[in-house]
Amino acid sequence: MIALDAMGGDHAPHEIVAGAVQAVREHGLQLVLVGPPRVLYEALTDHDAAKEIPIVRAEESLAMHEGALASLRRPKSSIAIACHLVRQGHASSVVSAGSTAGVVATGRLRLKGLPGILRPAIAVPLPTRPTPTVLLDAGANAEVKPEMLVQFAHLGAAYAQTAYEIEQPRIGLLTIGSEAEKGNKLVRRAHELMSELKGFVGNVEGHDLLTGMADVVVTDGFTGNVALKSMEGAVRYAFGELRETINSSRLARLGAIPQRGRLRQLWERLDPEAHGGAVLLGLNGTVVIAHGSSRAKGVTAACRLADELSKGGIVTRISERVGKSHRLW
């Protein structure tokens, strides 16, 4: 069962409800909508779905600009109640398109941590092929210790095993040179600790993130967030320049017509919404953070990801991996 925060995101609640209806009807997922019952009932009625999806009451919500502090002051927000449902065992995962800072803070506060896990981390799949590279931490922890980076490796490996069925994920450490002595203190120490890890392939650099040379790339939340957003910005930039190039002459414009559809497909594949969103790993329950601007399609994808991860037993897998790794240090 997925607890879906119906009030998180720029297009809540209507696009969230529309996404929920799709998830239930087209993919057979089980979910519950969390938010103000009257509003949600009406939105469901618009889809003729009032009898298909249960509603759990939450009259408050966190606005998109609100961060960690607001989440402490709103124990009855839709995201807090969604987490509560997981904590009580009524649901196995939470999906929200709310502000990342708000969802992370609420998840850390309201869900149980896993034994031995120092910090939960945000994992984001990058659109490499044949399977995505999982980058983490993408922003939950701006300040980390080397031991946390080692744990992030386990979290990411459990993700790659569960979502992509990679038996022995290749794990890389993000740094600024491919030699071990490069990078900062944090990375050098983490490199030492990780060298005992199965599947560790060593240092990777920024330009390796989209080449698929590792299944999991580990970094602190500050660097990871900058890297992720820099890549998003660069892809947007390249497409913008390309559009201008295509439109810059009539001949080129005519030439581009047969490609339009394919370019759109490519753009959609790169769209973070299509992948279901970021996942907060390391808590006793799966938390999927959909893009704040998600529309129905993105919400459906996020629900499918949450379902896949929780059915694949990612929480158990993480516990097992981290339990074993305790022997290392």
Added chain:
Amino acid sequence: MIALDAMGGDHAPHEIVAGAVQAVREHGLQLVLVGPPRVLYEALTDHDAAKEIPIVRAEESLAMHEGALASLRRPKSSIAIACHLVRQGHASSVVSAGSTAGVVATGRLRLKGLPGILRPAIAVPLPTRPTPTVLLDAGANAEVKPEMLVQFAHLGAAYAQTAYEIEQPRIGLLTIGSEAEKGNKLVRRAHELMSELKGFVGNVEGHDLLTGMADVVVTDGFTGNVALKSMEGAVRYAFGELRETINSSRLARLGAIPQRGRLRQLWERLDPEAHGGAVLLGLNGTVVIAHGSSRAKGVTAACRLADELSKGGIVTRISERVGKSHRLW
């Protein structure tokens, strides 16, 4: 006068010499080639240019895989001698396509620092429009203090003033949220210090780097290097996917023909070589680090950049800015 390290780079010395000849003949630059005289004389003779460009002897060189330590052990390498020429006042700038770590270490060791400057930083122009955004530090300092970030702002501002004639450059601080309380300790403290800086526009995020919302973006060398390489990787990825998209159907392939030339132009504009390369700022002399894979064209562009910056008085400008800023802390 530019001291050009003829032995640095994947295609040294032949492409370096060819670039030097172009720089002298097509752009009227004054330069001296540093390296083994016999080899360079022969290379110059191939271009019929033996009488046009003087040679300064350096029998040793740093290999591309050699970093900071090797530079200490080779006081007579071509890059060390090139720096020596600046230190002695025979040249005003150094250009090298050698390994970044080697050039940075040699520059720091052999050139004088500027009074008050804590650390030199690597500045890289990003291909925004109408003028490039200068990102620094792109990798010279993996570990920094907040005061260094404030100085990097001055270094970058002097660059934007000199190279792009921007009177009051807009300065941004790279972080992971647009609010002041976000980011790590380093960035929060730097934000406080920088708030008194003229032209400070506040925090910027990874996706802002290519939108041109700031003329200068300041960060530590670890984050800056990861961001830069992530963007390069993402642009390469987007073009690779695009090529595949274009080639994926005959119709699309036919359609693309009129665009080929324009796509190549776009790719070239994004090519770091076209911009002349990175600049090590904060030393008593301008050091331009061309891409290691530079061919003649890239070497010429690097020489032009060095000439422009040193004629524009960037060293004096930095001294003035940092001298004034001393009053702040």
